[in-house]
Amino acid sequence: MILVIEPDPSTRAALVHRLPEPEPISEVDSLEEADETLQRLADSTSCLVLGPSLDRAGALTFAEKVGQRDAVGVLLVAQELESAVLREALRAGVDDVLTLDAAPGEWDESLARARGRAATERGHRRPEVAEDTERGRLVSVFSTKGGCGKSVVATNLALLAAERSKQNVGLIDLDLQSGDMAIMLQLMPALSIYDASQSVSHLDAEAMQGYLTPHASGVHLLAAPMEPSLGEQITATSIQTILELLRSLFPLTIIDGPPLFTDQMLGALDISDEIILVGSMDVPSIKSLKMAIQTLKQLGHSREKLRVVMNRADSKVGLRAAEVEKSLGVEIDVQIPSSRDVPLSINQGIPLAASRPKSPVVGAIGELVPDLIPQADEQGERGRFFRRR
Ligand SMILES: Nc1ncnc2c1ncn2[C@@H]1O[C@H](COP(=O)(O)OP(=O)(O)OP(=O)(O)O)[C@@H](O)[C@H]1O
Numbered sequence: 357m358i359l360v361i362e363p364d365p366s367t368r369a370a371l372v373h374r375l376p377e378p379e380p381i382s383e384v385d386s387l388e389e390a391d392e393t394l395q396r397l398a399d400s401t402s403c404l405v406l407g408p409s410l411d412r413a414g415a416l417t418f419a420e421k422v423g424q425r426d427a428v429g430v431l432l433v434a435q436e437l438e439s440a441v442l443r444e445a446l447r448a449g450v451d452d453v454l455t456l457d458a459a460p461g462e463w464d465e466s467l468a469r470a471r472g473r474a475a476t477e478r479g480h481r482r483p484e485v486a487e488d489t490e491r492g493r494l495v496s497v498f499s500t501k502g503g504c505g506k507s508v509v510a511t512n513l514a515l516l517a518a519e520r521s522k523q524n525v526g527l528i529d530l531d532l533q534s535g536d537m538a539i540m541l542q543l544m545p546a547l548s549i550y551d552a553s554q555s556v557s558h559l560d561a562e563a564m565q566g567y568l569t570p571h572a573s574g575v576h577l578l579a580a581p582m583e584p585s586l587g588e589q590i591t592a593t594s595i596q597t598i599l600e601l602l603r604s605l606f607p608l609t610i611i612d613g614p615p616l617f618t619d620q621m622l623g624a625l626d627i628s629d630e631i632i633l634v635g636s637m638d639v640p641s642i643k644s645l646k647m648a649i650q651t652l653k654q655l656g657h658s659r660e661k662l663r664v665v666m667n668r669a670d671s672k673v674g675l676r677a678a679e680v681e682k683s684l685g686v687e688i689d690v691q692i693p694s695s696r697d698v699p700l701s702i703n704q705g706i707p708l709a710a711s712r713p714k715s716p717v718v719g720a721i722g723e724l725v726p727d728l729i730p731q732a733d734e735q736g737e738r739g740r741f742f743r744r745r
């Protein structure tokens with residue numbers, strides 16, 4: 357339910373008209389009444405909309421109080437968008453500030469973001485999810501250069517982890533514009549991350565399973581949107597909510613990233629336990645790897661969280677690993693050789709880990725597994741993850 361709080365009846369009607377939702381709307385004309393409604397119905401309220409005729413200071417104090425007590429999104433509607441109002445509102449914990457004449461797309465996006473944030477918070481407040489030992493790990497596979505082998509590493513790593521741990525493993529395609537995980541696994545997803553993001557405020561772990569496409573290996577894919585343009589509509593907050601749900605389903609979820617720092621990827625990196633940076637043996641790729649390492653450091657990610665993987669490390673292109681390490685300022689953790697089996701496996705839609713498990717490429721990617729699921733066998737005993745069928 358969305359709770360609209362606005363004293364002026366005609367403005368209130370205009371606000372209700374703006375809400376593009378099938379979700380029920382409840383209207384009240386004062387903060388007192390809103391408080392009373394929330395005390396009864398906080399659990400079924402996804403978002404508050406604070407109307408423009410409310411006293412600003414009172415509305416913001418109310419937003420702050422609600423923020424401490426209930427996990428609901430809060431939008432403030434102002435007469436005009438001034439930076440002072442925005443700052444005050446954000447400080448009070450308001451998710452976004454809009455004007456009454458904001459475009460429908462802006463309303464949609466602000467609402468989705470506010471509800472996504474609230475849903476994540478609800479997840480954190482739920483005691484069973486908060487237990488750290490029971491949460492699965494999130495591992496991002498990333499680079500700021502295209503075509504260096506992220507998707508090859510991500511798919512094979514997911515397959516190897518599923519096989520060795522005898523558990524299901526999550527795989528999410530965050531290359532929202534041109535994701536190719538489904539093709540690499542020869543899957544035909546009926547639903548994608550876009551569909552999951554559309555209902556993010558109502559999702560729980562069980563509902564999340566409906567958006568996944570299973571692969572025979574025990575890997576469960578959350579596919580990229582079928583239409584590239586849909587990717588832009590998925591907010592970073594909804595990605596984080598989805599990732600937290602996947603974390604509660606799988607002991608390990610692998611994220612295959614786009615070749616640049618998108619908002620959504622930054623959100624995923626923030627909550628990842630490990631980041632696998634992939635580079636290949638050519639000067640532009642190494643330069644972009646170096647920049648990526650620096651940017652990640654600036655964003656506060658520690659070196660311990662990073663694994664540096666050099667793909668096609670045996671390429672005879674006049675560069676040696678030692679020189680590359682010196683230039684990067686970090687050691688390379690894993691070196692993957694070049695092999696024509698890789699493009700062959702992609703064209704077949706059967707990852708090498710399944711078709712040629714003895715390939716040196718698979719051997720190298722497999723070196724990453726023990727770091728990601730340290731007690732693979734013990735985890736096999738754990739009951740609360742989505743068990744292998
Ligand atoms: N070790 C390897 N040996 C030979 N070819 C490889 C190797 N790794 C990757 N390739 C080839 O490089 C191409 C790009 O690989 P991949 O799709 O995994 O890169 P990516 O980083 O995910 O690219 P994008 O940024 O476009 O998503 C593929 O065609 C693949 O066949």
Ligand SMILES: [Mg+2]
Nearest residue numbers: 506507531536
């Ligand atoms: Mg890719």
